[in-house]
């Protein structure tokens with residue numbers, strides 16, 4: 001089965017910014033693939049090159065086995081796109097907007113039916129300008145889906161949404177996949193990537209820094225849990241890395257993040273180390289290792305505020 | 307099972323949604339309909355026919371003053387009054403009177419020769435005094451004033467306002483919509499669909515067409531009801547002329563907005579393009595007063611072509627053959643700018 005989305009050695013520079021710097025990706029049919037990275041990592045530039053909206057400086061792109069340069073119109077019929085920042089016409093109603101987008105495609109969904117599917121039918125006659133953030137985002141996805149695409153591209157579909165709206169959007173993506181659709185989405189929420197994506201590519205400064213299923217990526221940490229602690233005075237790096245159970249440590253908010261296999265082993269060792277240094281614990285909490293922790297361990301920075 | 311929504315062709319959907327969007331935009335409605343009507347009303351009344359104002363003149367107090375006052379009062383255009391010498395000179399200096407009449411036996415006219423009304427007041431006063439003293443006219447003369455329908459200022463003004471409005475709304479609706487859609491990334495979203503780019507741009511013009519016809523009707527009917535300005539030529543020809551004019555300015559608007567990234571940039575460019583035409587193309591006054599060397603250029607400006615053709619049809623009942631060259635040039639403006647605009651258009 002050939003890849004639905006494939007790119008090789010993609011490069012795009014803006015003046016002195018290397019937005020995308022030699023990226024290879026391939027997404028199989030029916031897969032949900034996530035591009036995960038902090039702001040400015042090059043996610044939008046990458047996805048817009050794949051969508052045929054931005055020309056790369058170099059590199060090859062194939063979507064559904066076709067090239068943008070020779071099959072623009074056919075590809076446009078077969079993909080659906082939601083851009084990171086589109087303001088649809090505020091003075092039109094939800095229904096008018098979807099019907100307008102439907103008219104661009106040879107075939108696709110009935111607008112009424114689609115609005116029902118996306119729970120937007122209550123807002124059918126509401127002006128776009130009066131919608132909540134979540135409803136607006138769903139309308140954006142409705143416009144992406146109305147042409148019944150084979151591939152869906154979503155650029156930060158849930159950024160800034162409340163948890164309930166986020167769940168609704170995830171549900172829409174899942175249902176698209178049940179029908180056999182392929183999805184490429186970008187996000188800077190590791191939780192979203194973990195929950196929604198079959199495979200994730202972590203990008204930073206236009207480079208691929210890790211690729212795999214969420215489980216594979218977390219396994220790379222060689223740690224199941226993370227301890228987050230601060231002490232007074234703070235412990236030095238040598239003291240922290242000397243703890244037996246510690247698989248890795250990163251400085252974090254004046255304290256440390258310790259990646260550990262077993263909390264049962266690591267916590268007593270940590271407390272002993274603190275006492276031995278004559279320091280006092282100020283705070284301590286633990287969580288299960290996530291993609292966020294992988295990003296921290298790979299870059300020393302955090303995903304959210306990097 | 308509810309019926310499926312009928313899907314119309316993209317160009318129709320685009321035109322309909324654009325027209326709806328426009329109706330829901332109350333400020334735009336004002337600029338298209340309210341503003342030209344208010345302007346026509348204000349200017350129409352400011353320049354309505356009325357007897358010419360009388361020119362105030364001062365007679366300096368003295369032995370002959372009362373006699374001179376009586377003579378001057380017979381003139382229909384003078385408004386004489388007797389003043390002390392000091393007051394009269396002050397009044398002349400401040401421009402309250404245009405002419406000062408003094409002197410004992412010899413009548414002395416004192417006035418500023420650069421003021422046009424002073425010159426005519428002097429002639430009038432001279433005539434009045436000479437006649438009162440017994441002069442007889444050798445040739446009999448008679449006056450005939452021009453205020454036939456079709457030759458008043460308002461008859462000149464209404465076609466000019468029509469042209470100006472077609473230019474303004476044509477350029478703004480195109481320029482504003484495009485710049486706004488580009489800024490909000492809506493253009494980018496649209497080109498991410500299989501939509502044909504020409505459909506989008508032609509739809510902008512089609513939706514304009516509906517409004518253009520209403521806009522023209524409102525102004526023409528208003529001019530007729532309020533000021534009695536009649537369309538002497540063919541209504542159909544007027545409609546065709548307005549459509550071609552509207553198309554022409556939509557093309558120019560498209561070109562103007564084809565690359566600008568912000569509303570401000572588009573506004574600036576629009577004003578830069580429209581300003582010379584407001585001034586030179588004979589909206590409020592005839593361009594015949596401009597030097598002969600620039601007139602050929604002025605005549606080729608799209609608004610001049612439109613205004614001249616509108617006046618020819620509305621005032622002079624011109625037929626198609628008479629305005630055909632202007633129509634062709636106007637259409638060429640639209641076609642060429644539309645094509646260049648499409649070529650250089652920035653979708654993102």
Ligand SMILES: Nc1ncnc2c1ncn2[C@@H]1O[C@H](COP(=O)(O)OP(=O)(O)O)[C@@H](O)[C@H]1O
Pocket residue numbers: 014015017018019037038039040041042043044045046
């Ligand atoms: N049109 C552009 N002109 C100049 N720089 C740009 C442009 N688009 C993106 N960049 C830069 O490229 C980098 C990657 O941006 P982007 O792809 O938007 O990242 P992300 O979507 O991951 O936040 C950023 O440093 C950004 O400032």
Ligand SMILES: [Mg+2]
Pocket residue numbers: 043044045084155156
């Ligand atoms: Mg982005």
